[in-house]
Amino acid sequence: MEWLLAALGGGGVVLLGRYVWDRRSARRGDAEELAEIRRLADEDITLLGEELARLDARVTGRELDVDARADFQIALDAYEAAQRAVKGIRSAEGISAVTDALATGRYAIVCVRARVEGEPVPIRRVPCFFNPQHGPSTTDIVWTQPKYGTRTVPACAQDAARVRAGEDPEVRYVRYGLRRVPYWEAGAAVTPYGRGYFALGPWTSYVPLTGFEKNGETGPDS
The missing domain is CATH 1.20.120 (Four Helix Bundle (Hemerythrin (Met), subunit A))
Structure with a gap:
């Protein structure tokens, strides 16, 4: 040296x-x-x-x-x-x-x-988008979130009912620095977690990443 x-x-x-x-x-x-x-x-x-x-x-x-x-x-x-x-x-x-x-x-x-x-x-469906811990989704629900706009996501029966009633779904939060944020907003470190649940298997049609599709275009985190 x-x-x-x-x-x-x-x-x-x-x-x-x-x-x-x-x-x-x-x-x-x-x-x-x-x-x-x-x-x-x-x-x-x-x-x-x-x-x-x-x-x-x-x-x-x-x-x-x-x-x-x-x-x-x-x-x-x-x-x-x-x-x-x-x-x-x-x-x-x-x-x-x-x-x-x-x-x-x-x-x-x-x-x-x-x-x-x-x-x-x-039939087997992808997990609930809001929290994969909820198990398989039962339906698709139109959901609007500030910053990201509106899209259709798979949801369990309970979260679908909450969204229809104008309530917040039970989202999976994770630590991101000093904050707790929805898992899809936790940056690159957690992206493989979401992709793992939604990007495997022939039944897959959803891949939640850091951002949502907006105005028909995929954001930089997608």
């Missing part, structure tokens, strides 16, 4: 110092981004586990048919798959394996509930 510094001279030392600083800053940024992604994944996995516990209590003592048992097992397998996947996340984009497993598990839970109640099994 001494010979390199001597060859570079004073100006070279400054440039080398900046390079090392930039590299360290980039690594810190990547680590913080990865930590935030893992935190979001852990929260969602915990909630899925709680849903499974409630479902188990609900069906205990009831005779489940073959299809209901199969769906229950799919939900359990998806929960375990998400737990394994979160441990293997090495980059922000790795969240997709977790969110895909979580979406599969939540849909399987919905199927079990429908079969137990003797109701038709719903």
Whole structure:
């Protein structure tokens, strides 16, 4: 290293110092981004586990048919798959394996509930846009948000009812610096979280990113 510094001279030392600083800053940024992604994944996995516990209590003592048992097992397998996947996340984009497993598990839970109640099994849809933790969406709803305008988004039954009633939907908020903002406004660090839920699978038609489509054009964050 001494010979390199001597060859570079004073100006070279400054440039080398900046390079090392930039590299360290980039690594810190990547680590913080990865930590935030893992935190979001852990929260969602915990909630899925709680849903499974409630479902188990609900069906205990009831005779489940073959299809209901199969769906229950799919939900359990998806929960375990998400737990394994979160441990293997090495980059922000790795969240997709977790969110895909979580979406599969939540849909399987919905199927079990429908079969137990003797109701038709719903078709698989993308998660609720406002909060993917709400599980599969049940309908599309026209929603207007300041700054972004109006668009149609998939929503769970409860959030769709809130929007129709002129109330605010229950949005998934995350930390962004010192503020709490909707997950789609949390910048590049959280973008893979939304994309993971909405950009996988043949049923996909929504990819919520940092911005909304406005006036027929896609914003710079889309």
